[in-house]
Amino acid sequence: MKYLNLIAILLFSSVILYGCKEEPKTIINENNQPQPIDFSNTQGQSNTDSAQNTAGVFHYTCSNGCAGGSASAGACANCGNTLAHNQAYHSNTNNTQSQSPFDTQPAAAETGQNAAGVWHYTCDSGCAGGSGTAGNCSNCGNTLAHNSAYHQ
Known part of the structure; x- marks a missing residue:
C-alpha cells in the first residue's frame, strides 16, 4: 500500500514532465540575405500636397x-x-459659418404671462400677480398653484 502511493506520484510526475517537454523549433530560412527596399515603386500613391491652397497661397515661397x-x-x-x-x-481661409444640425439656439425664456395677460402660476389665496414658475407667493408666502387658463 505504501508503494502504491509512491508509484502513483512517480507516474503522475513523469506524465506531467513528458507533456511539458519543449522542443526547440527550427526556423527554415532559405534566403539568408536581407531584401532591399524599393522606394521607387509607389503603386498608385500620389502626392496630395498641392502647391497652392484654395486661396492661391503657395506652400513654399522665395525669401x-x-x-x-x-x-x-x-x-x-x-x-x-x-x-x-x-x-x-496653413491659415484657415474658411470664414463662413455653416449650419450644424446640432447647433441649436437656446429656447427663449418663457414669460410668466401669456398673450392674454394670464399668469402661469397664481396664488390660491387670491393675491394679485403670479409667476412663470412654481414657487411661493411673493405677497403671502403660500405655494403657487398651476393655472390651466394660461394654456388656453
Missing part, C-alpha cells in the same frame, strides 16, 4: 519675393535661392 512658389522646399525657379516655408498656407 527674395520672387513670383510663384512650390509645394516642396527646393530652389526658386527665378533666382535659385532656397524656398522658405510660408505659414500663411
Whole structure:
C-alpha cells in the first residue's frame, strides 16, 4: 500500500514532465540575405500636397519675393535661392459659418404671462400677480398653484 502511493506520484510526475517537454523549433530560412527596399515603386500613391491652397497661397515661397512658389522646399525657379516655408498656407481661409444640425439656439425664456395677460402660476389665496414658475407667493408666502387658463 505504501508503494502504491509512491508509484502513483512517480507516474503522475513523469506524465506531467513528458507533456511539458519543449522542443526547440527550427526556423527554415532559405534566403539568408536581407531584401532591399524599393522606394521607387509607389503603386498608385500620389502626392496630395498641392502647391497652392484654395486661396492661391503657395506652400513654399522665395525669401527674395520672387513670383510663384512650390509645394516642396527646393530652389526658386527665378533666382535659385532656397524656398522658405510660408505659414500663411496653413491659415484657415474658411470664414463662413455653416449650419450644424446640432447647433441649436437656446429656447427663449418663457414669460410668466401669456398673450392674454394670464399668469402661469397664481396664488390660491387670491393675491394679485403670479409667476412663470412654481414657487411661493411673493405677497403671502403660500405655494403657487398651476393655472390651466394660461394654456388656453
